[in-house]
Amino acid sequence: MEDIILPLFMCVVMPIAIVWLVMRTKLNETNKMAEIMLKAIETGTPLDHDLFKTQTQTFRKKSIKERLLGYLTAACILIGLGLCLIILGIVFCLVNNYTYETGPSVMILLPYFGGILFAVGAALLVVYFIRKKTLAKEIEKEEKALESSKEQ
16 A cells, blocks of 8 residues: 555646646736736726736747757756666665565666656657757858847
């Protein structure tokens, strides 16, 4: 019974809690904006439209190169985490003489989770190199446009 509590928590309770927190944060943000808007309308003060832009609207658009570097960063992090989990799981199982039947289920599954993370990281690395090759001309155009705007 104790062996199932942690996986059940990780696979059921934690994702539900994360979704609930994200939705609650967005709802609170919307409610605060509506409250400010109602107070401004009641008092008759003019509204600043920039105040009500969401955070995603105020950020500048990322360049193609920055998005590609995001893929590379995520790939490196996932590959590193995957390798660490694989090595940690194998070493832990070898040191404690665990097998699939005798060991704690979470420790036996560490190399599998590490393999999944490693595979996703490798896929992102492949995506990075393919997109870098196919978007080379667009990156050059963007860099030239950026250099010309800096000169002016």
